[in-house]
Amino acid sequence: MLELILPDGKSLRFDRRIRGRDVLEEIGPRWAKTALAAKLDDRLVDLMTDLPEDGRFHFRLLTARDGEVLELMRHSAAHLMARAVMRLFPGTKLAFGPPVENGFYYDFLLPRSLTEEDFPAIEAEMARLVDLDEPFERLEVPRDKALEICRDLDQPFKVEHLQDGLRNERTVSFYRQGEFLDLCEGPHVPSAGWVKAYKLLSVAGAYWRGDASRQQLQRLYATAWFSQDELRQYLDRLAEAKKRDHRVLGKRLELFTIDPTVGSGLILWLPKGSILRRELENFLYDELIRRGYQAVYTPHIGRVELYQTSGHYPYYADSQFPPIQMAEGDRYLLKPMNCPHHIRIYQSRPRSYKELPLRLAEFGTVYRFEQSGELTGMTRVRGFTQDDAHIFCTEEQVPDEFRACVEMTRFVLQTLGFHEYRVRLSLRDPQSDKYVGDPEVWQRAEAALMEVCRSMDLPNLETAPGEAAFYGPKADFIVSDCIGREWQLGTVQLDYNLPSPKRFNLEYIGPDNRPHQPVMIHRAPFGSLERFTGILIEHFAGAFPLWLAPEQIRIVTVSEKFEDYGRGVESRLRAAGLRASGDYRAEKVGSKVRDAQLEMVPYLAVVGGREQENGTVALRSRQEGDLGAVPVENLIQQLLDEIRSRRLPGEKAS
RNA sequence: GCUGCUGUAGCUCAGCCGGUAGAGCGCGUCCUUGGUAAGGACGAGGUCAUGGGUUCAAGUCCCAUCAGCAGCUCCA
Numbered sequence: 270m271l272e273l274i275l276p277d278g279k280s281l282r283f284d285r286r287i288r289g290r291d292v293l294e295e296i297g298p299r300w301a302k303t304a305l306a307a308k309l310d311d312r313l314v315d316l317m318t319d320l321p322e323d324g325r326f327h328f329r330l331l332t333a334r335d336g337e338v339l340e341l342m343r344h345s346a347a348h349l350m351a352r353a354v355m356r357l358f359p360g361t362k363l364a365f366g367p368p369v370e371n372g373f374y375y376d377f378l379l380p381r382s383l384t385e386e387d388f389p390a391i392e393a394e395m396a397r398l399v400d401l402d403e404p405f406e407r408l409e410v411p412r413d414k415a416l417e418i419c420r421d422l423d424q425p426f427k428v429e430h431l432q433d434g435l436r437n438e439r440t441v442s443f444y445r446q447g448e449f450l451d452l453c454e455g456p457h458v459p460s461a462g463w464v465k466a467y468k469l470l471s472v473a474g475a476y477w478r479g480d481a482s483r484q485q486l487q488r489l490y491a492t493a494w495f496s497q498d499e500l501r502q503y504l505d506r507l508a509e510a511k512k513r514d515h516r517v518l519g520k521r522l523e524l525f526t527i528d529p530t531v532g533s534g535l536i537l538w539l540p541k542g543s544i545l546r547r548e549l550e551n552f553l554y555d556e557l558i559r560r561g562y563q564a565v566y567t568p569h570i571g572r573v574e575l576y577q578t579s580g581h582y583p584y585y586a587d588s589q590f591p592p593i594q595m596a597e598g599d600r601y602l603l604k605p606m607n608c609p610h611h612i613r614i615y616q617s618r619p620r621s622y623k624e625l626p627l628r629l630a631e632f633g634t635v636y637r638f639e640q641s642g643e644l645t646g647m648t649r650v651r652g653f654t655q656d657d658a659h660i661f662c663t664e665e666q667v668p669d670e671f672r673a674c675v676e677m678t679r680f681v682l683q684t685l686g687f688h689e690y691r692v693r694l695s696l697r698d699p700q701s702d703k704y705v706g707d708p709e710v711w712q713r714a715e716a717a718l719m720e721v722c723r724s725m726d727l728p729n730l731e732t733a734p735g736e737a738a739f740y741g742p743k744a745d746f747i748v749s750d751c752i753g754r755e756w757q758l759g760t761v762q763l764d765y766n767l768p769s770p771k772r773f774n775l776e777y778i779g780p781d782n783r784p785h786q787p788v789m790i791h792r793a794p795f796g797s798l799e800r801f802t803g804i805l806i807e808h809f810a811g812a813f814p815l816w817l818a819p820e821q822i823r824i825v826t827v828s829e830k831f832e833d834y835g836r837g838v839e840s841r842l843r844a845a846g847l848r849a850s851g852d853y854r855a856e857k858v859g860s861k862v863r864d865a866q867l868e869m870v871p872y873l874a875v876v877g878g879r880e881q882e883n884g885t886v887a888l889r890s891r892q893e894g895d896l897g898a899v900p901v902e903n904l905i906q907q908l909l910d911e912i913r914s915r916r917l918p919g920e921k922a923s
Numbered sequence: 924g925c926u927g928c929u930g931u932a933g934c935u936c937a938g939c940c941g942g943u944a945g946a947g948c949g950c951g952u953c954c955u956u957g958g959u960a961a962g963g964a965c966g967a968g969g970u971c972a973u974g975g976g977u978u979c980a981a982g983u984c985c986c987a988u989c990a991g992c993a994g995c996u997c998c999a
Contacts (some may be wrong), residue, residue: 473928487927739999830954859959
C-alpha cells in the first residue's frame with residue numbers, strides 16, 4: 270500500500286503500482302497542463318517513473334516555477350539535442366549529456382568535426398522535435414538486457430558504461446523519444462514540448478571519461494530556459510559579463526599587455542597597472558610588518574641541487590622551464606617556488622625556539638611552464654609573483670599561526686570587497702598512505718585547522734577530504750571570474766615534508782637544548798599578484814576604489830581660458846600626494862566628462878569662471894555625478910580621507 | 924598538450940564565388956571657447972600574424988608555424 274500525503278494535508282492511497290502521472294489524474298485535470306515532475310519526500314521524480322509500491326511519502330507536484338525542474342528540463346533538452354544530432358549525422362556514438370550550471374552539454378563521437386555553422390541545422394531539427402511534442406517514455410530493463418540493447422544500437426560508450434559504472438545495478442532505465450532510445454537514469458519532463466527556449470553555445474573537445482589518454486569526443490554546449498524571455502536575459506547577462514573581462518578591460522584601461530615577442534603567459538605591467546600593483550603590494554607589506562613578518566629578497570634562479578633536495582626536480586620537470594646549463598657544468602632552474610630559498614635563509618644559522626615563529630615574506634616571482642592551452646590573460650600565466658611567506662614554527666604554534674594566516678587573508682579580501690568567495694579546507698584521505706609525516710600529527714593538525722576555520726565564520730566553508738597535498742593539509746580561498754570559472758587566490762598550507770630529514774632537515778634548538786623539527790606554513794593571501802589583479806579588475810569592472818585607481822582625479826577645464834587655473838589646481842593636488850591629471854583639450858565639457866567616465870576616473874574637478882573666482886572646483890564623482898562646488902583644500906582632505914580608509918565604491922564615509 | 928574556432932589600421936570590426944584595402948572610434952592639424960556621457964572640417968595610419976604552396980593573379984584557396992578564444996586534461 271502506497272500512501273501519498275499532498276501539500277494540503279490530504280492523502281491518497283494506492284494498492285497498485287503507479288507513476289506520478291497517475292496521481293495527476295487523481296488530483297485534478299488542471300495539473301495535467303502544468304506539472305513537470307514531483308517531489309517524493311526529498312527526492313525529485315519525474316511523472317514517468319514507477320513510485321514505490323509501499324510506504325508513506327510526502328508528495329508535491331512541481332511546475333516550471335519550481336527552480337529545481339529547470340535542471341531536469343535541461344537534461345531533457347540534452348536528449349533532444351542528441352536526437353537531433355543523430356538524425357543529422359547517422360552513426361553518431363553517444364557518451365554523456367548532463368545538465369550543468371546555466372545549461373547542458375552532450376558528448377558525441379561523430380563522423381566529422383562540428384563547427385558553429387552546424388548549429389542552425391541542429392537547432393532547427395530540435396525545433397521540429399519540440400513541435401512533435403512526443404512524450405518521454407521510461408523503460409526499466411535488467412542490466413544484461415540493456416547491454417544487449419546498447420550493443421544492437423551500436424553505442425559502445427553506453428556498453429562500456431553498463432559494464433563499468435553500472436556494473437552493480439540490477440536494472441537500469443532507458444528513455445525513449447520516437448526512434449531515439451538513450452540509456453538514462455532520468456528524470457525528464459513529460460514531453461518534448463516543455464523545452465521552450467534553447468540555444469547552442471559552443472563546441473569543444475572533451476575526453477571520454479575525462480581521461481586524456483582516452484578518445485576525445487566532441488562536446489556541444491547549449492543552454493535552455495522555460496521562455497524566450499529568460500533565454501534572452503541569460504544571453505544578455507553573458508554579453509554583459511564579457512564586458513568586465515579583465516583581458517578586455519586590461520587593454521582598454523591600459524593596465525597590462527601580453528606580447529608574443531616577449532612570450533605568451535608573461536605579463537607586461539603597463540604604467541597604470543603598475544600603480545595598481547604597487548598599491549596592493551604596499552597595502553600588504555604594511556600588513557605583513559604589522560603582523561610580525563620579516564621581509565626578505567631572494568634571486569629568481571637557484572641551482573638544480575636545491576630543487577633536488579626540495580623534491581621539485583625532476584619530479585615536476587614537465588611544468589618547469591628547462592634548466593640553464595652553464596659551461597662550468599652547473600645547472601640552474603628558474604625558481605618554480607620560493608620556499609627552498611626561504612628555507613636556506615632559515616638555515617643560514619642555527620635557530621632557537623625563542624625565534625619561533627619565524628615569518629619570512631617576499632613578493633617572490635616564480636616561473637612555471639604551464640601547458641599552452643591553459644594560459645588565460647592574467648589568471649593563468651607562466652611567470653607570476655606570489656605574495657609569499659613561509660612561517661617556521663613549533664607544532665604547538667600551528668593553530669595560532671594558521672588562524673593568523675586565515676585571518677589576514679580574510680582581512681585582505683574584505684578590504685577589497687570580496688564577499689562571494691569559498692574556503693576549501695583540504696584534508697587527507699585516511700585510507701591512503703601517500704602522506705608524509707606522522708598520522709597522529711596530521712590528525713591533530715587537521716582537527717585544529719577545522720576548529721579554527723569553523724570558529725572564524727568563513728563564508729561557504731567546505732572540507733575536501735582526500736584533497737590535501739601529500740605534504741600537508743591546506744585552506745584555499747576560491748573566487749569566480751566573470752564567466753564563472755573558479756580560481757584559487759589565497760592559500761594557507763601546512764608542510765611536514767620540506768622540514769623533514771629526507772628533505773632539508775630543518776631544526777631549531779628547543780628549551781631542552783636538543784634539536785627539534787619545525788613545521789612550515791606556506792601562505793599567500795593574494796595568491797599571485799597577476800591572478801589577483803585579473804580577478805580584481807573583473808570584481809570592480811575597472812571602477813577601482815580611490816586608493817587603487819591609477820588616476821584618482823582629473824581636472825576638466827570648461828574652456829581653454831581656464832587652463833592656468835586648472836593647472837594650478839592640478840599641481841596642488843599632486844603636491845598633496847594625489848594621482849591627478851588634467852584634460853585641457855579644446856573639447857566641450859560633455860565630451861571630456863564622457864571620456865573620463867569611460868576611463869573609470871573616480872573624480873573629476875570641473876573648473877571654469879565661477880571656480881576660478883572662488884578658488885573652488887565643481888566636483889563630480891564617477892558614481893554619483895555632480896557634487897557641486899568644493900574649496901580645493903577641502904577637496905584634498907576629503908580625497909585623502911577616502912584613500913586612507915580604503916573606502917570601496919558605494920561605501921559612505923563613516 | 925588535445926579538439927574546434929579566430930588572426931585585416933592603436934581599438935572594434937566589414938571585405939561575396941580569388942582581380943593590389945574599407946568603416947566607426949582613437950590619433951594629428953585647423954575652426955569653435957563651451958558648464959557635467961560624443962561640436963565641426965581636413966588629414967595621417969595597413970608587408971591583411973609569420974613562412975611556404977596552388978594560381979596569370981591570394982587578405983580571400985591549401986599546408987606549416989606562432990598567437991588568441993572556448994572547452995577538455997593539467998596546476999608542486
